[in-house]
Amino acid sequence: MKKTIISGVFALALLVTAGYGVNKSMNGDSNGNMLLLANIEALAHNEDDGSFCYAGGKGSTSCSIDAGIEVAGMGVAGGCSVSCDHGYYACCSLRCTCKKDS
Amino acid sequence: MKDTIYLFMSILIFWGISCTPKDNINFAEIYIDFDSIETLDLSEEQEVIVEISENSIIKRIDELRIIGNKYFIRSGGNLFLFDSDGTFNVKIGNKGEGPHEFLHFNSFFVKNNNIHIYDSMGKRVLVYDFGGEFIKSISLSDQFTDIIPNYIYPIQDNRFISKNTFGGEHREIPSYSILRSNYIIESNINGRFLKNGISTLNNFFCNDDFLLFWEPLNDTIFSIEDDTTYRQKYFVNFNKKSLPKSIKDRDLYDAIAFTNKTENIAKYASLIRNVSENESYLRFTFIYNKENYYVKYNKLTKTTTTYKLTYKDRTIEPVIYFSNDSIFIPVNIDDNPDLNPSIIIFNE
Numbered sequence: 001m002k003k004t005i006i007s008g009v010f011a012l013a014l015l016v017t018a019g020y021g022v023n024k025s026m027n028g029d030s031n032g033n034m035l036l037l038a039n040i041e042a043l044a045h046n047e048d049d050g051s052f053c054y055a056g057g058k059g060s061t062s063c064s065i066d067a068g069i070e071v072a073g074m075g076v077a078g079g080c081s082v083s084c085d086h087g088y089y090a091c092c093s094l095r096c097t098c099k100k101d102s
Numbered sequence: 103m104k105d106t107i108y109l110f111m112s113i114l115i116f117w118g119i120s121c122t123p124k125d126n127i128n129f130a131e132i133y134i135d136f137d138s139i140e141t142l143d144l145s146e147e148q149e150v151i152v153e154i155s156e157n158s159i160i161k162r163i164d165e166l167r168i169i170g171n172k173y174f175i176r177s178g179g180n181l182f183l184f185d186s187d188g189t190f191n192v193k194i195g196n197k198g199e200g201p202h203e204f205l206h207f208n209s210f211f212v213k214n215n216n217i218h219i220y221d222s223m224g225k226r227v228l229v230y231d232f233g234g235e236f237i238k239s240i241s242l243s244d245q246f247t248d249i250i251p252n253y254i255y256p257i258q259d260n261r262f263i264s265k266n267t268f269g270g271e272h273r274e275i276p277s278y279s280i281l282r283s284n285y286i287i288e289s290n291i292n293g294r295f296l297k298n299g300i301s302t303l304n305n306f307f308c309n310d311d312f313l314l315f316w317e318p319l320n321d322t323i324f325s326i327e328d329d330t331t332y333r334q335k336y337f338v339n340f341n342k343k344s345l346p347k348s349i350k351d352r353d354l355y356d357a358i359a360f361t362n363k364t365e366n367i368a369k370y371a372s373l374i375r376n377v378s379e380n381e382s383y384l385r386f387t388f389i390y391n392k393e394n395y396y397v398k399y400n401k402l403t404k405t406t407t408t409y410k411l412t413y414k415d416r417t418i419e420p421v422i423y424f425s426n427d428s429i430f431i432p433v434n435i436d437d438n439p440d441l442n443p444s445i446i447i448f449n450e
Binding site for chain 2: 062064066069070071072073075076077078079080081082083088092095096097098
């Protein structure tokens with residue numbers, strides 16, 4: 001479990017580079033929050049059961065995170081997004097993916 | 103007799119292998135020779151100072167386009183318009199839930215002399231004039247069902263190309279689709295599917311003659327041939343500085359993590375982007391050791407020239423725009439965060 005959390009935090013860190021704001025959107029509910037790297041990492045560290053969704057979550061069909069992606073040591077504009085079909089909900093967190101409705 | 107038969111069979115096998123059609127044989131290889139890199143010092147080139155004001159604070163440039171005599175700068179989910187001398191004109195639209203606002207800024211383009219912002223969450227395209235005035239909203243509620251475009255860009259024949267949204271590991275979502283003028287998906291590009299939710303901006307090039315796309319950590323530049331077909335058109339050979347195939351084959355998250363390791367930053371070249379093509383040249387940039395390199399490939403002579411872009415005491419932004427014989431290169435003034443980036447114009 002610990003390994004999962006650590007690798008998850010690492011994956012999210014990939015998505016967020018210093019100097020980039022991050023904002024989340026889910027199902028037309030967008031608050032335009034501007035969060036910094038420290039906030040995201042703190043949220044990720046609070047994940048305890050692998051179900052943490054920074055954007056999206058149960059009931060959401062789509063979500064996205066706009067953030068910088070650090071590649072080869074350089075910031076690249078982009079992000080992560082997912083749009084799910086029936087029977088799944090969208091979860092944008094350490095990775096953007098569809099999770100089965102329980 | 104037996105020897106004759108063996109000899110005959112060997113010749114047949116050799117002939118057969120030699121004549122076997124090979125996949126992707128019709129592509130050009132662009133060899134990057136790191137021993138003959140030229141330096142392109144931009145310090146003395148024309149500089150356009152991008153005006154900073156209360157409404158035009160740009161931390162970094164995520165997307166740069168020059169359309170007409172205007173600079174379109176996307177930064178942090180906002181779109182700003184500047185004159186060619188850097189004077190701030192207007193910010194286009196706002197994020198919000200109002201009728202003239204976008205929930206999510208996916209992509210923008212200029213069509214019919216108006217600015218269009220595609221909002222996937224709001225399922226619509228918002229249209230503004232060059233003064234920033236809202237004109238209309240085009241609903242896409244009925245256009246997209248199974249496949250949701252993530253980015254939409256105009257292409258030839260009054261149509262669009264889309265990079266689509268990831269649908270989870272359990273679904274095969276085509277990476278790219280061709281859209282009609284009314285945004286309905288006309289066809290999907292066969293044989294290429296989304297494997298993860300990561301997306302980067304600026305992955306298409308289109309003019310009257312060429313339609314190209316490229317992807318993170320892929321050393322190939324692809325061409326879309328018709329409504330359903332793509333092919334490998336250029337392969338960029340970084341030679342000893344190429345990422346190992348075993349890394350490229352990994353999950354993209356893992357491959358990205360590999361490139362960010364300190365020991366690999368100075369070891370491997372990657373991240374081809376800002377691709378532009380005309381009849382004579384293919385031009386693009388890549389990253390090596392946290393620096394930007396510009397490649398100019400002469401299609402007629404099949405020769406490649408590679409430049410390392412430098413600017414004394416300033417940081418060169420990686421979003422570069424090619425236009426005819428000019429290159430527009432944003433640079434940040436490191437020691438003055440109260441200024442917007444400048445745009446350097448290099449006339450070749």
